Amino acid sequence: MPTQSDMTTQLDTGVLDTLQHQVAVFARRAEQTRLGGVGQARNSMDRAAYLLLNRLDQEGPMGVKALAGSMGIDSSTVTRQVAPLVDSGMVKRTSHPEDGRAVVLQLSPRGKARLEEVRSSRRDLMARVTDDWTAEERDLFCDLLTRFNIALSAAHSTVPQASPAT
Template sequence: MSLPAPDSPTDPGCPDADSQLPYQVAVFARRISVAGELDRAAFLLLEQLSATGPANVKTLAAELGVDSSTVTRQAAPLLRERLVARLPYPADRRAVRLGLTPLGAGRLDQVRQRRRELIAELTAGWTSRERAVFCALLARFNDGLLDRR
């Protein structure tokens, strides 16, 4: 499979990209979530905690672009499954942060590995340039969503 030239007005594989792109993005989000055996919200919350370390709900909400009640709701099953734990602030024992547990870190590593394997399988017939272009365009798309916050 080769990509059309950047100036190409249409891609024969997606003749109506403007109307199909929202659908394709939604399908991608659902399928990658199911394939990883961890829902999208849980995956993103665990990824954030892995990247930044323990954080309070308000900080997590700001970093994820959602409100605090959403983070609280998303964290509840992760707390029950012991993938995340409530940790006290050293300076204020009344306040808590959410932190990734060793079990949560292991589960996140498993999901990351399964997703890498799935993406490698799905893009096995692609050139390294096609994978790089897809990654760059997807990152640009996601960055555009961040800019809208």
Template structure:
């Protein structure tokens, strides 16, 4: 039984209780804002940043198992967003590379996300955007270091 008056607002939950929910909502909604799911975006983004790579290298960079990268890459290869390219030192080995089509689609999704973030933070000051970015980066770094 509550001791609060009947018309009193419920007390605001502690930030530590709200944060996991807000992070989950953010991840779901930012993925929905683009045409790529989170895993696809991260895989293509990694290849755009680092160039062609083998599955093991990609798995380590993304913090997932090699079989996960193989599974994620399969539909991207079929859609011609990725291609298999020979490894110069060993023609038997292959690496995954972003195709021009994949690079173009990635650029479109990045632009969509930039527009969304600009829209959502339009009323924020430059300092507020900088603080939010710094805290989110710190949060993500903490997750990365846990691997």
């Protein structure tokens, strides 16, 4: 059975080097866009906030544990990231409809409006950036980027964590 090292040498290392470099450039450009670096402050929203608001919009109200599970992150991380969204009125904490003791997080009307503003601005940017692409090229890029993100997530969850130094 080939090892990971064998598999890497079997692949074109030049392509892998280009891929990792382009992913790094993409991450930088995405951060610049998030910060409104393309001249559209409406794009500006913390990545964690965008992902949390988007998940609540797509899946509806849910508890912290369910939200954390659906996003593949720790509950304490969700609690920390959602606190400013609650403070700013973009997310509401409400009682669970079946268990009044449990708390669910729900996208507020203000959060929905802000999320749509950011989505619209980013949608406009994506249209501009891919203006000279065919519909097939856009579809293919979306398919491949989705596949890449899924594979990257799976690889991250199977990578052994470094043990603390003793």
